[in-house]
Amino acid sequence: MKKGVLLVNLGSPDNPTPKAVRPYLDEFLMDERVIDVPVVLRNLLVRGIILQTRPRKSAKAYQKIWWDEGSPLIIISERFTEKVKKHLDMPVALGMRYGSMSIEKGFQELKEQGVDHVLLVPLYPHYAMSSYETVVVKAMEVAQKKFSEMKVDTLPAFYNRADYIEVLSHSIGEGLEGFEYDHVLFSYHGIPERHIRKSDPTRSHCKIDGSCCSINSVAHHTCYRHQCYATTELVRKALNLPAEKVSTSFQSRLAGDPWLKPYTDYEFERLAKEGRTRLAVITPAFVSDCLETLEEIAMEGKEEFEEAGGKSYKHIPCLNDRDDWAALMADWIKDWSTREAYLTV
Numbered sequence: 001m002k003k004g005v006l007l008v009n010l011g012s013p014d015n016p017t018p019k020a021v022r023p024y025l026d027e028f029l030m031d032e033r034v035i036d037v038p039v040v041l042r043n044l045l046v047r048g049i050i051l052q053t054r055p056r057k058s059a060k061a062y063q064k065i066w067w068d069e070g071s072p073l074i075i076i077s078e079r080f081t082e083k084v085k086k087h088l089d090m091p092v093a094l095g096m097r098y099g100s101m102s103i104e105k106g107f108q109e110l111k112e113q114g115v116d117h118v119l120l121v122p123l124y125p126h127y128a129m130s131s132y133e134t135v136v137v138k139a140m141e142v143a144q145k146k147f148s149e150m151k152v153d154t155l156p157a158f159y160n161r162a163d164y165i166e167v168l169s170h171s172i173g174e175g176l177e178g179f180e181y182d183h184v185l186f187s188y189h190g191i192p193e194r195h196i197r198k199s200d201p202t203r204s205h206c207k208i209d210g211s212c213c214s215i216n217s218v219a220h221h222t223c224y225r226h227q228c229y230a231t232t233e234l235v236r237k238a239l240n241l242p243a244e245k246v247s248t249s250f251q252s253r254l255a256g257d258p259w260l261k262p263y264t265d266y267e268f269e270r271l272a273k274e275g276r277t278r279l280a281v282i283t284p285a286f287v288s289d290c291l292e293t294l295e296e297i298a299m300e301g302k303e304e305f306e307e308a309g310g311k312s313y314k315h316i317p318c319l320n321d322r323d324d325w326a327a328l329m330a331d332w333i334k335d336w337s338t339r340e341a342y343l344t345v
């Protein structure tokens with residue numbers, strides 16, 4: 001069998017215009033693992049309410065962060081893919097869960113190079129039904145329907161792998177150099193609390209308050225909240241940061257149901273009011289910078305923190321196309337390619 005790799009990230013609209021953002025958001029928000037309500041209600045909510053105003057608002061936000069070459073998330077993912085390729089002698093393709101750079105195109109590219117055994121790599125460190133799981137489900141559907149000859153293995157979530165924590169800590173350590181901070185905030189993309197309950201295979205382990213996280217459970221394999229706190233703690237220890245100078249929060253919530261707390265915007269206020277006025281923010285739910293980091297955290301977050309009394313603020317970039325990150329991904333791929341059988345999800 002000929003082996004190859006399909007890296008998959010979230011995706012972006014083709015242009016930062018309401019016309020291009022609308023179909024992208026439609027595909028994204030109509031995903032039953034993102035807005036997980038019955039399809040009739042989802043239709044009403046997404047098409048009847050959210051898409052009436054959101055495309056214009058989102059397009060404005062995209063315009064603030066858009067690069068000459070295109071969407072930062074897409075360009076960074078492409079640069080990363082090129083760097084990973086350089087370490088390997090097998091085909092590596094890039095696809096997106098939503099938008100025009102589809103997973104299907106990625107499989108097709110691999111097929112044309114004779115690949116019939118694929119390592120699927122969701123580019124998310126943590127498991128969530130709205131990120132990692134939807135990539136795997138979609139890829140398996142596409143493979144079953146159109147590439148049935150392909151064997152597909154999947155890279156598990158890597159939020160606590162020692163080698164990943166080392167690279168992440170190194171990158172954060174570099175970002176902190178020369179910046180006088182009195183607090184480091186780990187801000188992860190939020191999800192509705194309901195998603196945590198739905199993803200708990202025991203149906204009773206996850207309490208969504210941390211009281212469950214030190215009790216061994218199969219639920220931790222699919223608990224986004226557990227995994228985010230684990231990443232924070234591992235990086236904190238690797239960088240030798242005092243516990244009182246570090247906290248975790250969740251950003252980017254939509255109105256409606258309760259989302260994971262504490263909310264990042266409330267944390268900005270709390271920290272500034274407590275006199276922690278020099279803040280470093282990192283966003284480890286994303287491997288590449290995107291709208292949610294460049295606009296919501298680096299721009300809006302800075303304003304919110306300063307309005308609340310903050311004095312200095314720094315968003316530390318995601319791993320993006322760092323050499324050590326590309327080399328690590330290539331190592332994981334080499335490890336997969338040399339095994340007869342591969343532990344997968």
Ligand SMILES: C=CC1=C(C)c2cc3[nH]c(cc4nc(cc5[nH]c(cc1n2)c(C)c5CCC(=O)O)C(CCC(=O)O)=C4C)c(C)c3C=C
Nearest residue numbers: 010011012034035058073128130131189191285290291292
């Ligand atoms: C119900 C809504 C959403 C859930 C659940 C959700 C989970 C989730 N998302 C990411 C990663 C990204 N999300 C991005 C943008 C984005 N996310 C939502 C909504 C949910 N996300 C919306 C509506 C948007 C679009 C932008 C906007 O209108 O505000 C992005 C950035 C994409 C880009 O083009 O730059 C990323 C990346 C994760 C990891 C996740 C669950 C853990």
Ligand SMILES: [Fe+2]
Nearest residue numbers: 130189252292
């Ligand atoms: Fe999102």
Ligand SMILES: [Fe+2]
Nearest residue numbers: 206212213226
């Ligand atoms: Fe837990």
